[in-house]
Amino acid sequence: MMQAPFQNTIAHLAHVSGRGYWSGKSVSLTFLPAEPDTGIVFRRVDVAGKPMIPALASHRTDAQLRTKLVCGGASVEMVEHVLAALYGMGIDNCIVECDGAEMPGMDGSAYAMALAIHQAGRITCDQPARYRRIEQTIRIGDEQAYVEANRAQVPGLTLVYHLDYGPSSPIPSTSSSCLLNPEEFLTSIAPARTFLTESDAAKLQQSGLAQHVTHRDLVIFGKSGPIDNQLRFPDECSRHKLLDLIGDLALCGQRLDGMVFACRSGHNLNGRMAERIQSSSDPSNDSLLKAA
Ligand SMILES: [Zn+2]
Secondary structure (H helix, E strand, O other): OOOEEEEEEEOOOOOEEEEEEOOOOEEEEEEEEEEOOOOOOEOOOOOOOOEEEOOOHHEEEEEEEEEEEEEEEEEEEEOOHHHEEEHOOOOOOEEEOOOEEOOOOHHHHHHHHHHHHHHHHHEEEEEEEEEEOOOOEEEEEEOOOOEEEOOOOOOEEEEEEEOOOOOOOOOOOEEEEOOOOOHHHHHHHHHOOOOEEHHHHHHHOOOOOOOOOOOOOOOOEEEEEEEOOOOOOOOOOHOOOOOOHHHHHHOOOEEEEEEEEEEEEOHHHHHHHHHHHHHHHHOOOOOOEEEE
């Protein structure tokens, strides 16, 4: 189902709170309705002056295994699931107040946030939504890992993710796809959880990170599958990678009309694709993309 071609915000406040995966710190988020053309903006209410950090690729900075935004002296990180929840639920304008730098990890998925946004309701204003139609192929990465954006075969944003860590990985190779819309996002993409191998999880904890995180706070793969846990979907890992891709593409700052295929990509490649799309939206740059 196509979304209405007008901008949406949430009808009521929504709250979510939890602990950051990396820092272990408690953090509360409040999603606030916002005026047309606000976009998605984070506001650090725990920092003097309550600085605003627009969720745009031009504020993205490289960080290990997560997406981080920096604007002025303020930053927010692990924003990808929050952004996926808003973008996936069709929200164009929202202020996300947070009282810490790291977004809550929840159960490793975006479900709690997407559900809170769904329950807050969506209202449409009379300003046309900002769309970017992908007209020519954009490819970022190499033969091993890449993201490629192409002209849409069907109206809307179609996403495909191919996950393959090789035959020796305990994480099975799977592919997932979706035509992005709020109903499918809420039921089929938002619940897909973050995952790690047992050895990567041990390395993180040895380095002093994620001390409070247990086998139930995300999916940890041992040699014979998820440890002390069950998958929510047979392709949960590639669905989670779709979720991350949606959150990173939200940094384009507008809705997309196109087909994005990602193979083994992570936040860095996804974010660079969002940067390319955002920067090519500037009419002074070479016009890979034209306004729909
Ligand atoms: Zn993720």
